[in-house]
Amino acid sequence: xxxxxxxxxxxxxxxxxxxxxxxxxxxxxxxxxxxxxxxxxxxxxxxxxxxxxxxxxxxxxxxxxxxxxxxxxxxxxxxxxxxxxxxxxxxxxxxxxxxxxxxxxxxxxxxxxxxxxxxxxxxxxxxxxxxxxxxxxxxxxxxxxxxxxxxxxxxxxxxxxxxxxxxxxxxxxxxxxxxxxxxxxxxxxxxxxxxxxxxxxxxxxxxxxxxxxxxxxxxxxxxxxxxxxxxxxxxxxxxxxxxxxxxxxxxxxxxxxxxxxxxxxxxxxxxxxxxxxxxxxxxxxxxxxxxxxxxxxxxxxxxxxxxxxxxxxxxxxxxx
Amino acid sequence: xxxxxxxxxxxxxxxxxxxxxxxxxxxxxxxxxxxxxxxxxxxxxxxxxxxxxxxxxxxxxxxxxxxxxxxxxxxxxxxxxxxxxxxxxxxxxxxxxxxxxxxxxxxxxxxxxxxxxxxxxxxxxxxxxxxxxxxxxxxxxxxxxxxxxxxxxxxxxxxxxxxxxxxxxxxxxxxxxxxxxxxxxxxxxxxxxxxxxxxxxxxxxxxxxxxxxxxxxxxxxxxxxxxxxxxxxxxxxxxxxxxxxxxxxxxxxxxxxxxxxxxxxxxxxxxxxxxxxxxxxxxxxxxxxxxxxxxxxxxxxxxxxxxxxxxxxxxxxxxx
Numbered sequence: 001x002x003x004x005x006x007x008x009x010x011x012x013x014x015x016x017x018x019x020x021x022x023x024x025x026x027x028x029x030x031x032x033x034x035x036x037x038x039x040x041x042x043x044x045x046x047x048x049x050x051x052x053x054x055x056x057x058x059x060x061x062x063x064x065x066x067x068x069x070x071x072x073x074x075x076x077x078x079x080x081x082x083x084x085x086x087x088x089x090x091x092x093x094x095x096x097x098x099x100x101x102x103x104x105x106x107x108x109x110x111x112x113x114x115x116x117x118x119x120x121x122x123x124x125x126x127x128x129x130x131x132x133x134x135x136x137x138x139x140x141x142x143x144x145x146x147x148x149x150x151x152x153x154x155x156x157x158x159x160x161x162x163x164x165x166x167x168x169x170x171x172x173x174x175x176x177x178x179x180x181x182x183x184x185x186x187x188x189x190x191x192x193x194x195x196x197x198x199x200x201x202x203x204x205x206x207x208x209x210x211x212x213x214x215x216x217x218x219x220x221x222x223x224x225x226x227x228x229x230x231x232x233x234x235x236x237x238x239x240x241x242x243x244x245x246x247x248x249x250x251x252x253x254x255x256x257x258x259x260x261x262x263x264x265x266x267x268x269x270x271x272x273x274x275x276x277x278x279x280x281x282x283x284x285x286x287x288x289x290x291x292x293x294x295x296x297x298x299x300x301x302x303x304x305x306x307x308x309x310x311x312x313x314x315x316x317x318x319x320x
Numbered sequence: 321x322x323x324x325x326x327x328x329x330x331x332x333x334x335x336x337x338x339x340x341x342x343x344x345x346x347x348x349x350x351x352x353x354x355x356x357x358x359x360x361x362x363x364x365x366x367x368x369x370x371x372x373x374x375x376x377x378x379x380x381x382x383x384x385x386x387x388x389x390x391x392x393x394x395x396x397x398x399x400x401x402x403x404x405x406x407x408x409x410x411x412x413x414x415x416x417x418x419x420x421x422x423x424x425x426x427x428x429x430x431x432x433x434x435x436x437x438x439x440x441x442x443x444x445x446x447x448x449x450x451x452x453x454x455x456x457x458x459x460x461x462x463x464x465x466x467x468x469x470x471x472x473x474x475x476x477x478x479x480x481x482x483x484x485x486x487x488x489x490x491x492x493x494x495x496x497x498x499x500x501x502x503x504x505x506x507x508x509x510x511x512x513x514x515x516x517x518x519x520x521x522x523x524x525x526x527x528x529x530x531x532x533x534x535x536x537x538x539x540x541x542x543x544x545x546x547x548x549x550x551x552x553x554x555x556x557x558x559x560x561x562x563x564x565x566x567x568x569x570x571x572x573x574x575x576x577x578x579x580x581x582x583x584x585x586x587x588x589x590x591x592x593x594x595x596x597x598x599x600x601x602x603x604x605x606x607x608x609x610x611x612x613x614x615x616x617x618x619x620x621x622x623x624x625x626x627x628x629x630x631x632x633x634x635x636x637x638x639x640x
Binding site for chain 2: 202210213237252254257276310
């Protein structure tokens with residue numbers, strides 16, 4: 001028994017790119033694209049379409065910009081029913097950086113924004129829609145949003161855009177299931193003409209559980225990444241999501257296969273997933289930046305495993 | 321706002337002992353005991369009191385047997401309000417292996433059992449209660465129990481024992497939140513005079529979320545382990561549980577400290593935690609044994625990362 005309205009989104013290359021400056025080899029992106037498409041997942045996001053004014057192309061890899069020629073190289077010759085998405089950061093992207101839809105391989109523009117940048121996000125989303133794309137808005141760091149401002153942002157999106165979905169983004173992995181319920185109710189109340197989406201981080205090992213909670217509350221757009229590859233503790237693991245959903249169109253095997261062949265080997269160079277510094281960030285509802293710094297300390301640095309000290313330091317910062 | 325009835329149980333040494341044949345150095349057990357007691361956790365389980373007829377003392381470490389002298393060495397001189405528990409496997413322990421309570425440092429006997437061995441479990445629990453201990457029964461592998469037999473077992477425990485709690489044990493990490501709800505309701509229906517407990521495994525990254533779900537449904541005995549150390553994908557991480565509970569008696573810092581100093585270094589020798597072979601076991605609701613074999617293959621063995629093949633093999637076994 002499944003809900004056909006549910007759309008699963010793979011954003012491995014996009015969110016994972018926050019851990020390696022979006023420097024994935026082309027072959028890896030092709031393999032991920034091939035596997036995700038073969039699994040029946042509905043949408044695949046291959047990176048950011050951010051501005052070269054904001055990110056130095058010498059320092060960041062191709063998937064921070066997703067130029068059309070790179071996207072063609074990643075997808076050419078691979079049969080797919082999945083829609084192709086890129087993400088634009090409201091405060092780090094330029095509306096002009098997208099072509100008219102008929103000249104692009106992209107189907108969907110997802111605009112990531114903080115509540116404070118909602119006007120920029122709406123401008124970019126509407127520009128994309130005028131050019132022929134479907135567009136969604138992802139409201140980041142929702143656990144830090146001031147409630148009245150969030151309400152206004154949702155109302156504005158509802159009135160001023162034709163986006164198909166608006167996402168709850170738990171950037172800090174700080175939300176519990178009751179928070180998910182509360183936010184989904186709020187989103188649904190404001191967004192009469194749109195779907196609600198969910199994008200979770202795994203700082204407290206709740207990314208998958210909170211995604212299920214959202215499903216139960218009729219959220220239909222679900223983000224996941226292969227083996228949870230994403231910023232800090234990572235995201236809702238796509239393999240768990242596909243293992244849970246009952247729609248027979250999904251096939252978990254290509255997902256498992258590409259994880260074994262391409263994602264696991266990345267663990268030598270990138271560390272993502274549950275760990276104590278990220279858990280502490282989640283419990284305290286703060287950005288995982290300091291946790292990421294701690295994780296990057298050398299193995300022999302005594303500060304690296306001084307978790308009690310880290311907790312104390314972060315707690316006192318929160319309390320100031 | 322907290323529920324004073326909630327009792328947190330640390331079973332790091334006991335469940336973690338399934339990953340290293342219970343061979344923890346004494347110093348490690350002392351450090352764990354000291355930290356868990358300092359954190360305000362209510363009960364600490366330091367291993368199994370299983371029979372030397374079933375486990376060769378040459379092959380298994382001291383914490384598979386928990387002789388009184390070892391327990392004294394682990395706990396002597398450490399101030400503690402926590403109760404000390406050991407676990408007895410109904411089918412691998414002898415009732416005679418426990419002393420009268422006044423000669424022992426143990427407070428609580430937890431009896432682990434499959435539904436089929438419920439008579440043995442009741443015998444061992446009642447023997448312990450007669451000798452002056454508190455006793456609980458943990459029904460393992462509940463996701464494989466035949467429902468009518470589970471009902472009978474619960475009824476029998478209710479009528480024939482004075483155990484203070486009966487546990488739902490999700491040995492295979494196969495349960496979703498709706499299953500937890502269903503089982504908690506069932507346990508509460510049969511067990512009018514007892515508390516319900518929850519012990520989860522993390523094969524699908526749901527151990528903590530399912531424990532929260534159980535809390536919401538008025539389950540009061542909650543098992544966790546430091547950094548999730550336990551069989552296969554491990555357990556509900558104690559640090560998450562203590563980070564979530566609002567009772568001011570809990571102090572998370574000693575827990576974080578001992579994780580950094582003693583638990584993380586064990587990762588060099590023992591692998592526990594979320595991984596694809598365990599995830600597949602959880603999704604398919606099977607014992608993690610084959611997953612553990614797969615995890616123990618050498619890095620260069622091509623079968624080690626053939627996750628799709630493993631899924632296919634396990635699925636076909638399940639379907640036979």
